[in-house]
Amino acid sequence: MKRLKYLFFPVLMLIFTVLNSCENIKNSKYITIGMVDGWAEDVAMTHVAKAILDKQGYHVIIQKASTDMILASMNNEDTDLFMGVWLPYTHAKKLAKFPGLTHLGTNYDNGRIGLVVPEYVTVHSIEELNQHKDQFRHRIIGIEKGAGLTTGTDKAIIDYKLDYKQVNSSTIAMITELQNAIQRKEWIVVTGWQPHWMFGKMKLKFLDDPKKIFGEAEQIKTYSRKSFAKDHSELAKFFSKLHFDDENMSDLLMKMEQSKNKEATAQQWVDDHSELVQSWLDKN
């Protein structure tokens, strides 16, 4: 009897494994999408895709992690999709590390990264920053260490010979600092990107980048694990067609930012844009 007690747990695990395997065979309808929580445009697009696919009878699971972790997971053939790859500049280096990924389509064309200041700041170009370094307290408020934007900013500091230090913590800390500075009408320079709801919520502008350190317009793309298109050809088609223009994107981002329930907001947005969604779902 005592022996049986020790066998209980392994047997339980075995039963679950068998059950789980049976489940996996019939559930090719399960789709996992990696998402970086805090990237407004990625969160918004991922939730819209989930709302559409759930209606089509799929079961979409959103996995929250950082960019590199998601890419590594896709490279292992585990996570199916990631809708937030910025090319040709921001994520080029990260993507080169994982050759086993497939490009499915472009979701948005006018992505832009760079240094951002509030509109009332009377500086227009990165080259002018050194003349006003005391007003900015020698600081550029950055996002996470290791992000493509952070690396770009480090390069900008060297190439423009800026007498500034980049302060890195997290995206949300950067936005909080920015909001506080605007409330107090202080000068502040942050690293930012478009599309993002902060441009709808606050009056901001990009600083000109004559040396093109931050590149030009960027595309946001969907990438998948290697054999995804083979397993789900109809979905590969859908993601190749899915595309937001400027108007749709800023409308979606504003609605997402104002809502507490992202899933419900995404569903509502899909219902309101049925023609657009239908054109993505068309088989031809």
Place this chain on the structure above:
Amino acid sequence: MNKTIDIGQYVETAINWLTENGKPVFDVIKHLGNSSIMGIEWVLTNTPFYVIILFFTLLALWKAGKGIAVVTAAGLSLIFLMGLWKETMETLALIFVSTITALILSIPLGILAAKSKIAEKIIRPLLDLMQTMPAFVYLIPAVLFFSIGKVPGAFATIIFAMPPAVRLTTLGIEAVPKDIVEAARAFGATNRQILFKVELPLAMKTILTGINQTILLSLSMVVIAGMIAAGGLGEKVLEGINNLDIGLGFESGLSVVILAIILDRITQGFVKKKQ
């Protein structure tokens, strides 16, 4: 940034080699881990909430007295009313599997370290490394081996939560009075009998303290595991942080605290009963 010694390069090479060549092994572990966590999660989320609250309340009443039983019932009801029940059960499943696995690995290691001087010399620095290496560092190999999801979360949690169980097992067995062991030997007890009939029962209180510490440490890893899509309360805490949602962050944090108090008092109760 001049590097004269590049240890990181060797570590990276080793990890990459493991990732490429260990895939079949990791896949089996991933599958086993996923099934057991998912299975326990399934049981916990499909059992009606009042049954689970009742179970924990009775367990608390039996092991930790009336006061804690009231706290347990009230705390778990609060979690349910805050709408974080599903996440709490996910976290509980992750802790359960991580703790069980950590104990299966660490108690034999602790016994080994108590029995052999050489083993202790090897195990001790390893434990120091596991406990002091910043937990985020484990996330990188965890994701390379097991992708994102629950299993790498459990993996990182196990590494972080194992050491106290190993240390306290060793401590407990070393503290067994030598004359009792001698007496048992004089009556002709084998090594095996001495371990199971004399040393382990006498060391049990210390070992249970180690188990209690392991459970609490695995709880503190939950938020970090949330960064690699392990789900549960950790993900909710991060969601609160990433969206400047102070309310959500506080509520999920509070749920972690409630869970910690309940698990701590109940396991403490097991220790006290041993006296």
